[in-house]
Amino acid sequence: xxxxxxEMFKGRTVEQKRALVRxxxxxxxxxxxxxxxxxxxxxxxxxxxxxxxxxQLASDKFPD
Amino acid sequence: xxxxxxEMFKGRTVEQKRALVRxxxxxxxxxxxxxxxxxxxxxxxxxxxxxxxxxQLASDKFPD
Amino acid sequence: xxxxxxEMFKGRTVEQKRALVRxxxxxxxxxxxxxxxxxxxxxxxxxxxxxxxxxQLASDKFPD
Amino acid sequence: xxxxxxEMFKGRTVEQKRALVRxxxxxxxxxxxxxxxxxxxxxxxxxxxxxxxxxQLASDKFPD
Amino acid sequence: xxxxxxEMFKGRTVEQKRALVRxxxxxxxxxxxxxxxxxxxxxxxxxxxxxxxxxQLASDKFPD
Amino acid sequence: xxxxxxEMFKGRTVEQKRALVRxxxxxxxxxxxxxxxxxxxxxxxxxxxxxxxxxQLASDKFPD
Numbered sequence: 001x002x003x004x005x006x007e008m009f010k011g012r013t014v015e016q017k018r019a020l021v022r023x024x025x026x027x028x029x030x031x032x033x034x035x036x037x038x039x040x041x042x043x044x045x046x047x048x049x050x051x052x053x054x055x056q057l058a059s060d061k062f063p064d
Numbered sequence: 065x066x067x068x069x070x071e072m073f074k075g076r077t078v079e080q081k082r083a084l085v086r087x088x089x090x091x092x093x094x095x096x097x098x099x100x101x102x103x104x105x106x107x108x109x110x111x112x113x114x115x116x117x118x119x120q121l122a123s124d125k126f127p128d
Numbered sequence: 129x130x131x132x133x134x135e136m137f138k139g140r141t142v143e144q145k146r147a148l149v150r151x152x153x154x155x156x157x158x159x160x161x162x163x164x165x166x167x168x169x170x171x172x173x174x175x176x177x178x179x180x181x182x183x184q185l186a187s188d189k190f191p192d
Numbered sequence: 193x194x195x196x197x198x199e200m201f202k203g204r205t206v207e208q209k210r211a212l213v214r215x216x217x218x219x220x221x222x223x224x225x226x227x228x229x230x231x232x233x234x235x236x237x238x239x240x241x242x243x244x245x246x247x248q249l250a251s252d253k254f255p256d
Numbered sequence: 257x258x259x260x261x262x263e264m265f266k267g268r269t270v271e272q273k274r275a276l277v278r279x280x281x282x283x284x285x286x287x288x289x290x291x292x293x294x295x296x297x298x299x300x301x302x303x304x305x306x307x308x309x310x311x312q313l314a315s316d317k318f319p320d
Numbered sequence: 321x322x323x324x325x326x327e328m329f330k331g332r333t334v335e336q337k338r339a340l341v342r343x344x345x346x347x348x349x350x351x352x353x354x355x356x357x358x359x360x361x362x363x364x365x366x367x368x369x370x371x372x373x374x375x376q377l378a379s380d381k382f383p384d
Contacts, residue, residue, distance in 0.1 A: 222279055
């Protein structure tokens with residue numbers, strides 16, 4: 001029943017998300033010893049203008 | 065002041081969300097004994113390509 | 129696969145949490161039309177000294 | 193490494209989000225005594241039709 | 257109705273949390289223009305052995 | 321700056337959490353192509369009496 005939640009900058013392809021779900025699930029299963037079918041992963045794409053670090057918007061610090 | 069947060073597949077109508085907010089609030093009030101005015105509900109619609117289970121994207125397992 | 133997450137003040141009994149899980153799940157199933165087995169509920173108990181509203185700690189506003 | 197997460201109604205401008213990230217980071221640094229560079233802020237815009245309080249959708253209670 | 261959620265290392269005093277709630281609320285009100293009474297803040301204390309960065313537990317990187 | 325958040329049943333050892341942080345970070349780096357130093361992982365241990373599925377508390381369904 002474990003839940004893995006990922007917040008990352010918007011922009012990954014479905015192919016990258018597919019790999020992410022597969023690899024995070026494998027990592028969890030190996031480290032914590034659970035049935036892979038019970039693992040859920042929820043991905044949240046975050047705009048750079050919705051993410052701040054060091055007091056600055058990422059869209060200002062790391063423009064595309 | 066309780067907060068209820070819902071993550072579910074994208075695709076519910078506003079009418080379903082209206083019912084969801086009403087029913088979840090009633091359920092909380094009945095079970096936990098609080099004033100309904102204090103209950104907040106935040107709904108997050110998740111794309112099937114952002115949700116994984118069993119190591120696979122839901123968009124692959126349950127295509128529309 | 130829906131996930132319901134509840135944050136509330138610490139202090140509910142296991143009996144209240146049991147009722148909460150049952151009733152929130154029923155509410156979700158009725159409003160959104162999913163299989164109850166797919167619904168997960170995660171409860172987080174929050175200390176009043178970890179919850180603020182209106183700029184004040186709940187432990188100051190609502191002492192036990 | 194602290195993480196500040198904000199959920200608010202959709203509709204703020206990038207300028208307001210820029211101010212929000214700067215001010216929340218300053219507030220955190222002043223109150224908790226950490227290096228500002230370590231503070232992350234993630235903003236989530238929520239539609240009024242995804243937010244309920246008192247059992248009602250905010251889009252019904254507070255139409256635009 | 258905005259919700260501010262803070263995750264930080266365990267160890268702050270109630271006095272620091274009181275200041276944090278007050279200052280984060282003020283920051284939000286100033287930047288986003290809402291009524292302070294509507295702002296909620298939920299603080300989560302995280303053990304260093306529950307926080308990783310760069311692939312390492314914070315309890316290993318920054319022992320007390 | 322990605323954030324990975326894990327919710328799982330309480331009971332894993334620090335050694336398992338250390339492996340979890342390392343493996344989830346590697347999985348993320350491989351699938352999404354970021355610098356490992358930027359990846360944060362926050363683990364939340366959840367009591368079985370705070371987790372429900374199928375309308376029942378996990379502490380009732382899966383007693384220790």
